[in-house]
Amino acid sequence: MxxxxxxxxxxxxxxxxxxxxxxxxxxxxxxxxxxxxxxxxxxxxxxxxxxxxxxxxxxxxxxxxxxxxxxxxxxxxxxxxxxxxxxxxxxxxxxxxxxxxxxxxxxxxxxxxxxxxxxxxxxxxxxxxNAVNIGTLLYSPTTYSYVLPFEIATLVLLVAIVGAIVIGREEE
Amino acid sequence: MLLSLNSFLVLGALLFCIGLFGALSKRNAVSVLMGIEIMLNAVNITLVAFSSAFQKSAHGARLTGQIFAVFIITVAAAEASVALATIIAVYRRRNSVDVTDINLMKW
Known part of the structure; x- marks a missing residue:
């Protein structure tokens, strides 16, 4: 072994x-x-x-x-x-x-x-x-990449931040 | 043969089922969320194992599984923040986080 x-x-x-x-x-x-x-x-x-x-x-x-x-x-x-x-x-x-x-x-x-x-x-x-390869596959604007899903993921994170603040705040 | 793809897949299956048991059998809402996090981790292990097993190809490295793991981690972080905010809001109104008490939308 x-x-x-x-x-x-x-x-x-x-x-x-x-x-x-x-x-x-x-x-x-x-x-x-x-x-x-x-x-x-x-x-x-x-x-x-x-x-x-x-x-x-x-x-x-x-x-x-x-x-x-x-x-x-x-x-x-x-x-x-x-x-x-x-x-x-x-x-x-x-x-x-x-x-x-x-x-x-x-x-x-x-x-x-x-x-x-x-x-x-x-x-x-x-x-x-493999960090370089992942970066190329995630961000590259010219070759085949996942740049559009990445942008959508940033939108998901933004909505989650705003949602967590709105849901979690104290009510007057 | 311990490091074959199958041993990683069995590990992922075991973790997924432990997380499923935790998510189904707990009363505390935070505990249910911890079970879901274990399940997401099991799926990530499976994806990375597949990505690593099929890494050699004609066009260089195939890393789609690892990209998917990055997206799962992103969505899991968003899910955890919203879920914990919801739990805190529920606790503020009802003074309890017992998921068996929260049955307003149950018929």
Whole structure:
């Protein structure tokens, strides 16, 4: 077993374990802190897949911004007279059944499909430095690029900023 | 063979289902949102794994999966900000973020 496989196993174990902790812990602040671990281990998986730009964006946006936002809203919405801050509802058993069924279905479908699995045996190659290629593919005005979806994404972010301010402000 | 495409896809499927369970089974609205974030991360891992597996082509690197991951991260950030603003607004009116109590639009 080479080093990359061991690294993959470690990151996968951290990912699944801390995701299970997020959905099972009774204290919601602990769950939110385990969410940071999920995001960090996912960034490690991206680096393992030669996607270092996505990994850095993941750390910046998810582990930085989204986690802080979630922790802030947990602090602003704590209810002191509830026993547990993160209870399960009545459909928890059905939800577990649905999730287990879906997982089994996806893994069964993957095991049935040999064509994709065969053509991708070299999942990890040695070339690094794909930020330039991503930038060209995202912004370039002359070659084939995703510049129009990028502009639409900026519009989505603007609408989200204005919407969050309008929804979240105090009413007089 | 541990680093084949399939092991990353299985990891993504496991994470997606854990996130689905979290989103379906929680009472606290913030917790439901955390489950959705885990699901989005699972989809991102799947997309980046496909992008990395099919990177070698005649025209150089194929990075469409990573571009899609960037867009998913953008939309997830927008979604998180609006959802948390909504949760805070609901808490201000009803003094609770229990999603089983918020049934005004249910018939």
């Amino acid at each position: 080479d080093l990359a496989s061991i690294v993959f196993l470690v990151f996968a174990a951290i990912l699944v374990g801390s995701a299970l902790a997020v959905v099972t812990l009774r204290n919601i602040v602990h769950a939110a802190l385990f969410l940071v671990l999920v995001f960090g281990a996912a960034a490690g998986i991206y680096i393992l897949l030669n996607a270092e730009f996505i990994a850095i964006v993941q750390i910046l946006v998810y582990a930085g911004a989204v986690t802080i936002l979630i922790l802030f809203s947990i602090m602003l919405t704590q209810n002191p007279n509830s026993r547990s801050s993160n209870p399960l509802n009545r459909q928890a058993l059905i939800a577990a059944g649905i999730a287990a069924l879906l997982c089994a279905g996806i893994i069964f479908a993957l095991s049935q499909n040999g064509a994709i699995a065969g053509s991708a045996s070299q999942a990890v190659t040695a070339n690094v430095g």
